[in-house]
Structures are given as structure tokens and as C-alpha cells.
Amino acid sequence: MLNKYPLWKNILILVVLAIGFVYALPNVFPDDYAVQITGARSGTEISQQTVDRASEALEEAGIAIKGIDREERSALIRVTSSDDQLEARPIVQQALGEEFLVALNMAESTPEWLQAAGAGPMKLGLDLRGGVHFLLEVDMETAVEQRLEATSSQIKRELREERIRYLGGDLSDGNNIELSFRSEGDRSEAFDIIRDRYDEFLLDESTEGENYLLNLSLSEQEIQQIQDYAIEQNLTTIRNRVNELGVAEPLVQRQGADRIIVELPGVQDTAQAKRVLGATANLEFRLAARQDAPRASTESYPFRDEPERTARLEREVIVTGENVSNANQGFDENGMPQVNITMDGVGGDLMTRATRNAVGRGMAVLFIEFRTEMEQEVVDGQVITREERVEETSIISLATIQSTLGSSFRITGLDSIHEASELALLLRAGALAAPMYFVQERTIGPSLGQQNIDAGFMSVVVGFILVLVFMAVFYRAFGLVANVALTLNLMLLLACMSIISATLTLPGIAGIVLTVGMAVDANVLIFERIREELREGVSPQLAINAGYSRAFVSIVDANITTFLVAIILFAMGSGPVKGFAVTLSIGILTSLFTALVVSRAMVNAIYGGRKVESLSIGGKLANV
Structure with missing residues (x-):
């Protein structure tokens, strides 16, 4: 029958709209302003007593608490406004002390039944x-030094395999390695060997x-290549760590010769971001020193979880975190946390060669962390800030080698699942080719973001209302149908973006405004x-059918062109x-659906399957 959809098609449209409504609905519930409490050290638990201390401090300051969400290692205290949030942060920090870190954050307020769906x-x-x-700066001098140390160890290993005796081999000033021999031969x-x-x-x-x-000595060209590799490898590693953090639409890009910019939307807890992203660290695998090993060939390091306890390790590095291809947190046969590691081909070979004759000896995993500390002092009445770069090396695991290790093995002796998970994340994300230091840190508060949201929301509302008024005045009943379809289009657009976890930015709001115009188009x-069909004397039913079927090609053609442009922007931008x-x-796809399918279904419901003498579509009315 002309201008009638079959029942199954109408039901399908209603189902799609219902799903869209459910998944767009969470956007109606705004996030709550909150302060987040985490431990200053990784693995610190947040007890109920800690939360109670923070709550009492806020109540004494007259700040109303909207709600509290406590997990094992973090807690969110919800407040009613951004002003209360800004005021609450220093109060909670003072109440809890330096053992805990307090940061601004936003807490979701989506009802549980929607979250369950x-x-x-x-x-x-x-x-x-x-x-x-x-803004992070890569230490290029250390990048070259680390490459020289690794190469020096490898050269000395090969000389031993070739049974060439040498007295020593150390890094000298500059970009040099100096080897000493007893004989000219x-x-x-x-x-x-080295030349080849x-x-x-x-x-x-x-x-x-x-x-x-x-x-x-390294040539200038080789030094430049090492430095370029260092910053590119660090870029890759940082991107991997950001992906592991699950941050949506992060920005990680190079700035200049030795700096990297990182922007993490939605992250207000800078301490948590620094612990993983900002843990400008490396990992080294070394054998435990023998009892009779000369002191000059060993180094002593403290354990990360027990600083008072130390162990002597060989200076020679077996492999670094750069050779790890995969790492996952798991449990041993006693239910204790462990990290399962898979090395790449080079790392597997080096590990096999190093452990073949070392069964029964210990192998340590060294965690080398670099950080920047700011010290302030008053000189002549002025506050002078000095930056000091600190390197901390500690043992996170020291286990006995039970058999020759290959490309797959495990690290045990970890304190908690959280520690194992974080170590696996760092290993899986890759090692930094050189240490990095934070030279700039800036937090963009939720209140500033809210101002942008309000401005963007107002632009969408004003544009939307103007379009609704124009369509209702100019196209009468059909204009009202278009307005309903336009509203449903916005709903489906929000639903799709929520489902695929797309990130909305100010340019994204501009895309929504553009989508509104295209949908009306x-x-x-x-x-x-x-209207044209009606002016030519065609009956209303045939005019409706012709209007939708003949405009279909033009609409799809115009939107496909724009869709291709959007794909290019996504790929290149x-x-x-x-x-x-x-x-x-996404707006193009939802516009096509609502303009060609949903509005047609509504027009069919109004005019289809019955005798129609005229259409309320503005302009001249056509009689049968």
C-alpha cells in the first residue's frame, strides 16, 4: 500500500529509537564535583578512618558533603559546587597530611540501572x-650514556666469548668507551672485531x-640518531602508557628537539597520572653478585618495599625493559601475585645466555626512577626555586633462577595485586629510551570546562530553536514532523557517541551544530x-512518495561527499x-536515518493508507 511501512519496519524503528533514548539518557545527569583521595605511594590503601577524618574536616569548615564513594585505594567525596570543591581540596589535604594526595575530580551521577545496562x-x-x-623534557645526555653502557657490556661479552683478554672497559668523558689491553695483539x-x-x-x-x-667514539651523526630514537621511543612508550590508563582522546606529541606534550582529558589526579605516565623510569635485569665477587664489579641497591634491606648485584645488565614484548599480572601456585613476562627475540637470547650457567643464583629486577624535585629558598628577600633531578634505583624483585630462562618467565615476590598490575603495565607499555623530567604541569579545572560546556550548549540550543521555529512556520505540519525528527537525530547522535565512548570537544560541539543544519537540509x-509534485497536479499520496524517493539520491550523494571529508579529517588530523x-x-549517519526513515514513518502514520485531499506543507495547497 502506498505510503505505508510494514509492521516489522515500524517496530524496528521504535526499537532503535528506544535504544537511543536509553544510551543518550546518561548525558542528562551531570557529573558531581568531587575531591579524590589517593595514597602518595603506590599501593596505599584508603581506610574508612581516613575518609572519616576528611569528612569531619569538611563538616567543621561548613562544606556540605553530597556523597562518598570509597574503594580500596581511592575515595571520592562529592560536594555541591565548584566553589566548595576548590575550597575542600586544601582542607582535606591538611587534615590527611603528606601521606595522601588530594586532587580535584568529577564523579559520575548516572543511575545504577543505566550503568547496569x-x-x-x-x-x-x-x-x-x-x-x-x-610538558616533559627528554634527557638526551643520559640517552647517549645509556646506549654506550649497553654497547660496552655487549662488546665486553663478545670479547670474552672470543677469548680476548682485556683489563677494563669504561665510559670516559664525552661520548667514548675506553678499552684497555695487556698486549698489542x-x-x-x-x-x-669491533670495526666489523x-x-x-x-x-x-x-x-x-x-x-x-x-x-x-660516536660520530655526531650517530649521536643525533640516538637522540632522535630516544624521543621517538619515549613518544611510543608514553602513548602506550596513556592507552593503558584508559584516557579518552589524549594528546601526546613532540615539541621541538627534546620535549613531549601530554594532555589527559578528565584526569584531575595528577599524582595518579604521574605514577604511571610520569614514572619516567626504566627496568634492568641483573644477576645477584657472588659472595667472592670483587667489589669493583658489583653495586649495592636497596629493596623498593624495604629500603633498609640491600643486595649486591653485578654491574653488567642482562636485558632492559626495552626487550619486553608483553607482560601480564597473574598468580603463582600459592595464590601470590606475579608478573608473567615475554621477551622479544634479542631479549630471549640474552636471557638464555646469561642464565644458562647461573641456575641457583638470584636475578634481580631493578626499577630506576627519575624525578624532578623543586627546592625553594629565600635569597635577598626573593624566593628562588631550584630544580634538582634525582635518580632512585631500587630492587622490586629478587628471585632464584630455577632453570635456564628463555623468552618467557615470571617475576614473583611482589607485595600486592596492585603492585603486580602496575609493574605489568609499565613493562607492557615499554621502557623509556631515556629519562624524562616534568618541566611544566598545568591542571585545567572542571569549573573552566563547565564554562565552555555552557557556552557550547547555548550555541546548540539557540541554533536548534531557530531551526525549529523556521521549519514550523514555513512547512506547517510537515515542519513539525521535521522538528520531531531533528530532536530524535540529536538524541541518536548523543547515544552513538556515548556507546562508542567518543570524546566531545568544543570542535565536536561545532560538529553538532553543523549536523543540525545538514539534517534540516x-x-x-x-x-x-x-511541493513541486503538488504544483504539477500530482495527488498528495503520490507527491509524498515521489518526494521521498526522488530526493533520496540527492541527499545521499551530498552526505557521502561530506562523510568522506570527515573520514579524511579523522585520518589526517x-x-x-x-x-x-x-x-x-556520526551526525551524517543519524541525519540520514531520521530524515529518510523516521520522518517518512511519521508522515506515513499521519497520511498513509487513507484518502487525503490536501497536505499541510506550506505554500499552495493541492486538492485531489
Whole structure:
């Protein structure tokens, strides 16, 4: 029958709209302002007594508490306004002391029944929700030094395998390795091996007393390559760590020769971000020193969880975290947490060679952390801030080698599941090729983001209302149908963005406004086609059918072109550009559905299957 959808099609449309309503609904519930409490050290538990102390301090200050959410290692105290939130932070921090970190955050207020259905609000970008901005600087000198240390260890290992005796091999000032030999013959053999296998070095021979020296120096070109590799590897590692954190639409990009910008939307707890992202650390695997090992060939390190306890380790590094290809947290046969590690091909070979003759000895995992400390002092009445870069090396695991290790093994002796999970995250995300230091840290508060949200929301509302008025006045009943379809289009757009966890930014709001105009465009094409058919004397039923069927090709053609542009923007752009592209592409799809399918279903329900003498579509009315 003309202008009638079958029952199954109407039911399908209603089901799609119902699902859209459920998944768009969480966006109606705004996030609550909150202060978040976490431990200053990784693994610190948040007890009920800690929360009670913070609550009592807020009540004494006259700040109303809206609610409290406590988990094992964090707690959220909800307050009623951004002003209360800003006031509450220093109060809670003073009440709890330096053992805990207090940060601004936002807490979801989505009802539990919606959460049970998997529905949640859209994620908001840095410009809307607030978040943290970091500027990190890569230590290029240490990058070169670390490469030289690793290469020096490898060269000495190969010389031992070739049975070439050397007296010592250390890093000298500058970008050099200096090897010492007893005889000129040993030096000559070493010269030939190093020249053939390590073409990145410039070799120079000299003598010092009875010792024959071989100096290996890096060329300027090789130093530049090492530094470029360091920052690119750090970029990759930081991106992996951000992905492990689950931050939506982060920005990680290089700035200049040695700096990296990181922006994390929605993250107000800078301490938590720094512990994982900002843990500018590396990992090294070393054998425990033998009892009779000379002191010069060993180093003593404290344990991370027991600083008063130490162990002596060999100076030579077996492998670093750079050789780890995968790591997962698990449990041993006694139910204790462990980390299962898989090395890459090179790392597996090095581990096998190092542990083949070391069964029964201990192997340690060293955690080397670099951080920046700011010290302030008053000089001549002025506050002078000095930056001090501190390196802390500690043992996180020291286990006995039970058998020759290969590319897969496990780290045990960890204190908690949280520690095992965090170590697996760092290993899985990759090691930093060089230490990095925080040179700038900025928090964009939720209150500033709320101002952007309000401004963007107002622009959408004003544009939407103007379109609704225009369509109702100009196209009468059909205009009202278009207005309902337009409202449903916005609902479906919000639902789709919520379902795929897309991030809304200010450019994304611009994409929504553009989507509103494009959706109206499709309805205008259809309605004008119906008017044209009516002017030519076609009956109302045939005019409706012709209007939708003949305008279909033009509408799809125009939207496909725009959709392709959105895909290109998404592929080529980054940050806000991607946010705009995502919103635009989803808006195109929902606009096509509501303009061609939903509005047609409503028109069919009004006019289909019965005799119609005229259509309320504005302009000249056509009689049968």
C-alpha cells in the first residue's frame, strides 16, 4: 500500500529509537564535583578512618558533603559546587597530611540501572571537562650514556666469548668507551672485531704506560640518531602508557628537539597520572653478585618495599625493559601475585645466555626512577626555586633462577595485586629510551570546562530553536514532523557517541551544530520536492512518495561527499580535529536515518493508507 511501512519496519524503528533514548539518557545527569583521595605511594590503601577524618574536616569548615564513594585505594567525596570543591581540596589535604594526595575530580551521577545496562555519558575533552597538561623534557645526555653502557657490556661479552683478554672497559668523558689491553695483539684482534660489528664507532689506538688502549667514539651523526630514537621511543612508550590508563582522546606529541606534550582529558589526579605516565623510569635485569665477587664489579641497591634491606648485584645488565614484548599480572601456585613476562627475540637470547650457567643464583629486577624535585629558598628577600633531578634505583624483585630462562618467565615476590598490575603495565607499555623530567604541569579545572560546556550548549540550543521555529512556520505540519525528527537525530547522535565512548570537544560541539543544519537540509529537499509534485497536479499520496524517493539520491550523494571529508579529517588530523570529524561523521549517519526513515514513518502514520485531499506543507495547497 502506498505510503505505508510494514509492521516489522515500524517496530524496528521504535526499537532503535528506544535504544537511543536509553544510551543518550546518561548525558542528562551531570557529573558531581568531587575531591579524590589517593595514597602518595603506590599501593596505599584508603581506610574508612581516613575518609572519616576528611569528612569531619569538611563538616567543621561548613562544606556540605553530597556523597562518598570509597574503594580500596581511592575515595571520592562529592560536594555541591565548584566553589566548595576548590575550597575542600586544601582542607582535606591538611587534615590527611603528606601521606595522601588530594586532587580535584568529577564523579559520575548516572543511575545504577543505566550503568547496569552499560549506558554512560559521553567523555568530554580537555577543553570541556578539564584535565592535566604535562610538558616533559627528554634527557638526551643520559640517552647517549645509556646506549654506550649497553654497547660496552655487549662488546665486553663478545670479547670474552672470543677469548680476548682485556683489563677494563669504561665510559670516559664525552661520548667514548675506553678499552684497555695487556698486549698489542689482543688490542689488534679486538680492533678488527669491533670495526666489523660496530660501524657506528670511530676507533683510535693509543698507549698509556704498559697498557694498550682502544678508544671508541660516536660520530655526531650517530649521536643525533640516538637522540632522535630516544624521543621517538619515549613518544611510543608514553602513548602506550596513556592507552593503558584508559584516557579518552589524549594528546601526546613532540615539541621541538627534546620535549613531549601530554594532555589527559578528565584526569584531575595528577599524582595518579604521574605514577604511571610520569614514572619516567626504566627496568634492568641483573644477576645477584657472588659472595667472592670483587667489589669493583658489583653495586649495592636497596629493596623498593624495604629500603633498609640491600643486595649486591653485578654491574653488567642482562636485558632492559626495552626487550619486553608483553607482560601480564597473574598468580603463582600459592595464590601470590606475579608478573608473567615475554621477551622479544634479542631479549630471549640474552636471557638464555646469561642464565644458562647461573641456575641457583638470584636475578634481580631493578626499577630506576627519575624525578624532578623543586627546592625553594629565600635569597635577598626573593624566593628562588631550584630544580634538582634525582635518580632512585631500587630492587622490586629478587628471585632464584630455577632453570635456564628463555623468552618467557615470571617475576614473583611482589607485595600486592596492585603492585603486580602496575609493574605489568609499565613493562607492557615499554621502557623509556631515556629519562624524562616534568618541566611544566598545568591542571585545567572542571569549573573552566563547565564554562565552555555552557557556552557550547547555548550555541546548540539557540541554533536548534531557530531551526525549529523556521521549519514550523514555513512547512506547517510537515515542519513539525521535521522538528520531531531533528530532536530524535540529536538524541541518536548523543547515544552513538556515548556507546562508542567518543570524546566531545568544543570542535565536536561545532560538529553538532553543523549536523543540525545538514539534517534540516535533507528535510527541506524532501519537502520542496513534495511541493513541486503538488504544483504539477500530482495527488498528495503520490507527491509524498515521489518526494521521498526522488530526493533520496540527492541527499545521499551530498552526505557521502561530506562523510568522506570527515573520514579524511579523522585520518589526517589529531586532537580537536579528530573530535570534530567523529561528531560530524556520526551526525551524517543519524541525519540520514531520521530524515529518510523516521520522518517518512511519521508522515506515513499521519497520511498513509487513507484518502487525503490536501497536505499541510506550506505554500499552495493541492486538492485531489
